[in-house]
Amino acid sequence: MTETPPGVDELTHGAEDVLPGGMLAQQLRRDSPLRVKLGIDPTAPDIHLGHVVVLNKLAQFQSAGHTVVLIIGDYTARVGDPSGRDSRRPVLASEQIDANATTFQDQAFKVLDRGATEVRFNSEWLDMPAERLFELVGKVTVARLLERDDFSRRMAADEPISALELLYPIMQGYDSVAVRSDVELGGSDQKFNLLFARDVQRAYGVPGQSIVTMPILPGLDGERRMSKSLGNYVGVTDPPGEMFGKLMSVPDAVMPLYYELLLGDEEPPGAAPVEAKRRLARRLVARFHGEDAAEDAEQRFDRVHVQREAPEDMPEVRLDDALENGGQAGGTVHMPALIAGAFGITSSEGRRLLQQGGVKLDGESVDGANLDMPREALEGRVLQVGKRRFARLLG
RNA sequence: GGGGGAGUGCCCGAGUGGUUAAAGGGGCCUGGCUGUAAACCAGGUGGCUCUGCCUACAGAGGUUCGAAUCCUCUCUCCCCCA
Structure with a gap:
């Protein structure tokens, strides 16, 4: 029985899936740092706390000395990934995507260490001649693609699946080939795509990556996943007061998840729900805006909502x-x-x-x-x- | 290529010639309760110079005193057969 290498427990703490079983532990035994990939499609201009869950984990790998490869999906954003959605995502205008890509990076580096991160745009390799695209697509089968949950469900329900959507997992998989990733992180809704990348990698004769998926953070409604388009999100660039207020409106039921996924911590035992939530809000605001701003935000909150007075600063x-x-x-x-x-x-x-x-x-x-x-x-x-x-x- | 079905307000979804700015639900907003929680109750939810006016039921025409509802063409989407 080999000792579990230091780090694997922490690195997988809070994860939903770590697959294939045991592989990550094995990879960690190597001396060289691992290349850890995260792909983000810049479809909306803001990073929110839902992204932070995964970014946190990535930062953890980073501080353990591994190489983080952040892929800005400027090319895949034009394809549209239907994961976890009922309908197809609209294709965005390129200028919009480019603009988002810029703000995305700035925001991602609120969590990641900029100096230690390799940033790549996937148009770099995906913008390929048709001939090479055919070669890529030729390596996978439709049956394999249709194994994906929502594809098979939609097939069964006679709902449309565009051919473009089918291409998405293939391209994402090719990203892994291009950056030679050893590990890929993602939300649990990405499980299929991340696993599928292993097939693509092997088809290109490179070792398959292992994958770590994180649970999905519920939004402010406590029901659906946090997402910009659902309007139930807290952006990492939201002003302190707004961030504090939004967090105070989180339903109690999902608070433990917020603690776990965003702070990697337990909800303080025995604290009244309001108190626990207040601390949560305080800590998160401090994280993105600093301790002083967090204190101001809390004071302002008290003034307006506890004492029912007008705030000092207002437009x-x-x-x-x-x-x-x-x-x-x-x-x-x-x-x-x-x-x-x-x-x-x-x-x-x-x-x-x-x-x-x-x-x-x-x-x-x-x-x-x-x-x-x-x-x-x-x-x-x-x-x-x-x-x-x-x-x-x-x- | 052939056949069938569908496009209504933020979303879903009724309505098939006349109190229809358009039932119902969801979401959202305001008020009450409260911890900017949940649950619950009440009201609201196209625009405006607002006891009225304007714009709206994919788009363009047409029939009619009157259309989301009928006709024509266009666009978009879905399904089936090939």
């Missing part, structure tokens, strides 16, 4: 700017238009909020019948919509 809105057509003659301000201008909503929406009693001035509800108010009654006061939107009105 300032000039009455004239908010009212494109200016106030009415006679110094009256049309409230729906003001609300719309101040908070970037439509005036119809502003009107509804007003009529439903959701609008306050200096903390006092505005009578919904007051569609027009004298300008003097507004200048210098704090306009509030709902619980958390504030603006200071300036003449």
